[in-house]
Amino acid sequence: MIGSVYRRYIKNNLFMKLLLSFALITILTIITLSYMMYHVMSQSVVQREMDNQKKAMESVNAFLSEKYESVQSMVLGVYRDPRLAADISYFLQHDFRDYIEHGLNRYYEEDVAPYGLSYFANRLEDDPDIRNLMLYSAEKQSLYVYNRQKSAKLHVTNAVHSYVPDAMALDNKNVSVPNPWIRKEIDQWDPRLFAVRTAMNDKNSLKYIGQLLIYFDSDGIWKSLASYKETLKGTILVLTPDGHVIFDSSGTYYGKSYPYMNQIQQETGMLEQESYITTLAQNQAGYVVVGAIPKQEIAAASQGWRRTIIIASVLGILIAILFPSLVVINFAKRTNKIIRFMKKVETGDLTSRIIEPKEDELGQISRSFNDMLDELNRYIERVYKAEIRQKHTEFAALQARVNPHFLYNTLEVIRMRAISQGAHDVGEMIFSLSALFRNVVQQKAVYTLKDELEACRLYLELFRIRYKDRFTYAIECDRELYGIPVVKMFLQPIIENYIVHGIEADRDDNRAVIRFSRENGTIRVRVEDNGRGIEPQRLEEIKEALGAPEEVGGSFGLRVVYERLKLLHGNRAGMELKSKPGTGTTVTVWFPEKEGAGESNV
Structure with a gap:
């Protein structure tokens, strides 16, 4: 089926082949460009979404860094105020009852109320994200706790009865998840919290005396993501180095260890599903922000682009094929029209x-x-x-060749009679004429340049005898050229023109020279005389007559020579005439050396 369709419509149909080739190239080109465009657009979508997520991650990092810096700022605020530093130092190194008595005594002696604990209470009121603020005394192993209700409670955490001192002694990073023993001690079990703590030293002795520990609400991080809520894709997590979850935008891993901790260092990896992964580490605070966008979400975001590119590609293919097809069909119709006319001509029309x-x-x-x-x-x-x-x-040639021996014998009788009467010059002329006549009418398989030169010599010899010392001639030809086949009698009409029209009987220096030369495979014959010459107007008429039909114009002899040369050699043969009145005429004839063998009798 396919083979028959190919033989019938494609095999011998050039335009169908061109159309199919063009269609194939167009389809492949558009599909390739569409794929490249889709790939570029997909990468652009991926890059845009990842850039958007990275900005969101930077906002989360900025929020956490702000909370971390705020805790550091609280401690620096204590150190900058000597009275406050002394008050807090006394609080962390003495029992609570002693601290109260010490404060009353100072108030009595200096009329200055203690404000160490109120300083932290005010900080709790200033930051709505703080859920608990705790001061831990390393010496007394006690924990003083503030909550959002601004109530305070002192927890005795002696190492004999509690693991809190051990938890506070751990070398944890500054930002982490709340310790479960501290959670138990203060009865705080909300999983959406993160802890920031810092050591406190005595200002004078620089002795370690305790720690400031603050629990922040992780939901406060959402405030930093408010501007990205509509466009954010994927999940943002804040993790500790050991994999505990500080923040999870999906809410899935609060209170758990993140199970894909080993995969987050890769650009892409298998989490819940194949995802693009971005990380942002905060070494000073000791946490890492992780962004993960599932590839399926990215693909869904580029679905609209893919649909648009497919539709545009299909339309482009249809347009790119339809319009050239119409043009090709039009050309095919016009070509078939030409072919039909050619077939009519083949039939003889x-x-x-x-x-x-x-x-x-x-x-x-x-x-x-x-x-x-x-x-x-x-x-x-x-x-x-x-x-x-x-x-x-x-x-006419047949008539001219009737019994030529009769003419030879008659001329021979006349020659002998002239010699017997003492007219030796007449006898010599008759001998030359007889030899010339024999040369003209005899048929040879190959007529060479030597034969032509002999005929010319006999003809010129007749007139040399007639004019005696008033006319001379010369023939200059290399013997190597003698064997070249030539057109019979192509020089005689040129010489005859000089004898008839150019020679001056009253002059004693009439002269004709025939020169032969070979130039790049071409034979050039130059016939020069010093006769009357030709008037310019007549010279132009002769030149025009060379290419005219036989019935038009004069100069029959020159025209016959020209036509015979053109007929045999085409454009590689030619004739040139130059003449000046009173100076002479030069006729130059040229033809190819090798061509013409066997055609010398044309």
Whole structure:
């Protein structure tokens, strides 16, 4: 089935092959460009979403860093105020009852109320994200706790009865998840909390005396993500180095260890599903912000682009194929029209003409085809007339060759009579004429340059005898050229023109010179004389007559030589005339050296 369709519609149909090739190239090109465009757009979507998530992660990091810095700022505020530093130092190194008595005594003696604990109570009121603020005394192993209700409670955490001192002694990072023993001690079990703590030293002795520990509400991080809530994709987590979850935007892993801790250092990895991963570490505070976007969400975001690119590609393919197809079909119709006319010409109808008004390549072919038919008709007419002339010529040649020996014998009788009467010059002329006549009428398989030179010499010798010392001639030809085949009698008409029209009987220096030369495979013959010359107007008429039909113009001899050379050698042969009145005439003839063998009798 496919083979028959190929043989019928494609195999011998150039335009169908062009159309199919163009369609295939177009489809492959558009599909390739569409794929590249989709790939670039997909990468752009991925990059945009990851950049958006990274900005959100930076906001989360900025929020956590702010809380971390606020805790450090609280401690620095204590150190900057000597009375406050002394009050807090006394509080952390003595029992609570002693601290109260010490404060009353100072108030009595200095009229200054203690404000160490109120300083931290005010900080709790200033930051709504603080859930608990705790002061731990390392010496007394007690924990003083504030909550959001601004109530305070002192917890005795002696190492004998509690693990809190051990938990506070651990070298944890500054930002972490709340310790479970501290949670138990203060009865705080909300999983959405993160802890920030810092050591406190005595200002004077620099002795470690305790710690400031603050629990922040993790939901406060959402405030930093408010501007990204509509566009944020994937999940943002804040993790401790050991994998505990400080913040989880999905709410899945609060109170748990993150199970994919080993995969977060990769750019892509399998979490709940294959995802793009970005990390932002905060070494000073000791946490890492992780962003994970599932690849399926990215693909869903680029779904609209993919649909648009597919529709645009299909439309592009249809347009790119439809319009060229219409143009190709139009060309095919016009080409088939030309082919039909060619087939009509093959049947012998030379009157058919292609009507094609357009100026494109097919229009030029049509007009060239019409011109060819016109030229063919003219050529047929010329050949037909040439054949008629050839028949006449052959008939005349047959008549001229009737019993030529009768003419030879008659001329020989006349020559002997002239010699017997003492007219030796007449006898010599008759001998030259007889030899010339024999040379002209005899038929040879190959007529060479040597034969032509001999005929010219005999003809010139006749007139040398006639004019005696008033006319001389010279023939200059290398013997290597003697064997070259030439057109018979191509020089005699040129010499005859000089004898008839150029020689001056009253001068005693008439001279004709024939020179032969070989130039790049071309034989050049130069016939020079010092005769009357030709008037410029007459010279132009002769030149025009060379290419004219036989019935038009004069200079029959030169025209016959020119036509015979052109007929045998084409454009590689030619003739040139130069003349100046009173100075002489030069006729130059050239033709190719190798061509023409076997055609010398043309």
